[in-house]
Amino acid sequence: MRRSENKTIDVARRKVLKTGGGLGLLGVFTALGLTSLPAWAGVKRAAFEAKSLGEALDAMGGIVPLESAKIILTAPEIAENGAEVSITVESMFPRTEQISILVDKNPTALAANFTFPQGTEGYISTRIKMAQTSKLVVLVKAEGKYYRVSREVKVTGGGC
Amino acid sequence: MGNPSKMRASLKDGVVEVKALMQHAMENGRRKDEAGNLVPAWYITDVKFQHGDRTVLEIQLGTPVSKNPLMGFRFKGGKVGEKVTLSWVDNRGDTRSDVVAIG
Numbered sequence: 001m002r003r004s005e006n007k008t009i010d011v012a013r014r015k016v017l018k019t020g021g022g023l024g025l026l027g028v029f030t031a032l033g034l035t036s037l038p039a040w041a042g043v044k045r046a047a048f049e050a051k052s053l054g055e056a057l058d059a060m061g062g063i064v065p066l067e068s069a070k071i072i073l074t075a076p077e078i079a080e081n082g083a084e085v086s087i088t089v090e091s092m093f094p095r096t097e098q099i100s101i102l103v104d105k106n107p108t109a110l111a112a113n114f115t116f117p118q119g120t121e122g123y124i125s126t127r128i129k130m131a132q133t134s135k136l137v138v139l140v141k142a143e144g145k146y147y148r149v150s151r152e153v154k155v156t157g158g159g160c
Numbered sequence: 161m162g163n164p165s166k167m168r169a170s171l172k173d174g175v176v177e178v179k180a181l182m183q184h185a186m187e188n189g190r191r192k193d194e195a196g197n198l199v200p201a202w203y204i205t206d207v208k209f210q211h212g213d214r215t216v217l218e219i220q221l222g223t224p225v226s227k228n229p230l231m232g233f234r235f236k237g238g239k240v241g242e243k244v245t246l247s248w249v250d251n252r253g254d255t256r257s258d259v260v261a262i263g
Contacts, residue, residue, distance in 0.1 A: 041218060045205075048222040084226045103224055107190060111224035114233075120216050121175065125232035129188075129224045 043100070043113045053104040053137055060100070060110075065139055068147035073138050075153055079130060082155040088125040093142035096122025100141075105134035130155045162248070162256040169244040169262045176238035176262055178209060178216075180231050180246050188223035203251055204229060210245045211238050238262050 043060050050056035057063045070092040079085045089099055099122065101111040111128045122140065130136070130153060137150040163183035169176050182204060189201030207219040207229075216235040238244070240262050247257040 042220045045220075048220070088232075106224050107188070108222055108224060110222050112222065113220040115218040115220075117215055117217075119214075119237050120233065120235040123234050125179075125230070127226035127230045129226055 042098075042115050043110070047113075048108060048110050050109050051107065053102055053109050053135070056102055056109040060139075063139065063146045065146035065148035068140070068149060071138055071140050071147060071149040073136070073149050073151055075136055075151055078154045078156060081157050082130040082132070083157075084127050085130050085136075085153065085155075086125070086127050087136070089123065089138050089140075091122030091140045091142065093122060093140060093147070096140055096142050097144075098139075098141035099124055100139040101126070101128060102137040102139065103128065103130055103134050104137065106131050162250070162254055165246055165248075165256065165258040167244070167246055167258055167260040169238070169260050171238060171240055171262050175234050175236055176211070176244070177234050178232065178244055180209075182207070182229045182231075182246070182248055182256070184228060184248075184250065186223065186225055186227045186229065201251060204248045205251050207231065207246065207248045209233070210247075211235060212242060216244075 047056055047059035050059045072090040072092070074088040076085065087101065091099060096116055098116065099114045102109045103111060106129070112126065114124050116122060133152070133154045135150050136153050137148055140147045165180055165182045167178065167180040169178045184204050185202055186204065187199050187202040189198070191199045193199050201223060203223050204221050207221065208215060209217040217233050219231065221229065242262050243259050244262060245257060245259045247255065249255045
């Protein structure tokens with residue numbers, strides 16, 4: 001009995017170590033009493049291992065986003081320093097639930113995923129790394145549907 | 161217990177604009193040091209912003225986020241003097257929380 005319990009704990013522990021931050025954060029937030037959002041909010045951690053845009057969309061649940069002009073992506077046409085590419089995203093959808101930033105030709109495509117509770121505007125600004133000239137893709141989830149906008153960013157000084 | 165984040169939260173026309181700069185190496189695990197050794201992956205995986213007890217933004221991060229991650233966003237319902245908290249955790253389980261008052 002005791003042995004099987006230990007085994008269960010050991011497997012659980014290994015799983016935590018394997019999946020890294022996601023579950024670790026849950027543990028930390030639980031400890032701090034910060035569990036206002038469900039633990040599964042956001043994308044599966046495995047999506048961050050995807051090597052291309054296509055793989056990432058598959059890992060995010062087989063998403064087939066529609067092109068949309070309601071997403072305003074501001075990014076440089078030419079990035080002299082690929083280690084710091086400043087971008088802003090503004091979604092015109094009234095209830096934006098999620099914004100994801102992807103770089104098709106980075107060693108791992110998915111850079112960041114933002115989850116917006118009600119009351120937070122569909123807007124973010126951040127800085128990402130781009131290893132080489134690539135398509136930069138922004139996904140927006142609004143009212144359960146996925147939309148996208150993409151832009152080619154020419155990188156003259158790589159950084160990843 | 162990582163280094164302190166820099167954060168500003170300013171109220172304008174009923175909307176709080178938050179700008180935060182976290183201090184973190186964000187190593188992707190592919191970089192080599194001067195001796196030619198691979199530097200292990202070390203990066204923030206999750207960030208959470210709260211206004212009081214209310215979560216206002218959750219971010220999952222991968223290694224393509226720049227060193228010293230910069231995050232800006234806007235939320236409604238904040239008043240001057242109220243607190244905004246930023247908490248992060250990295251892939252080694254290190255954590256950091258910082259608080260700023262809305263100005």
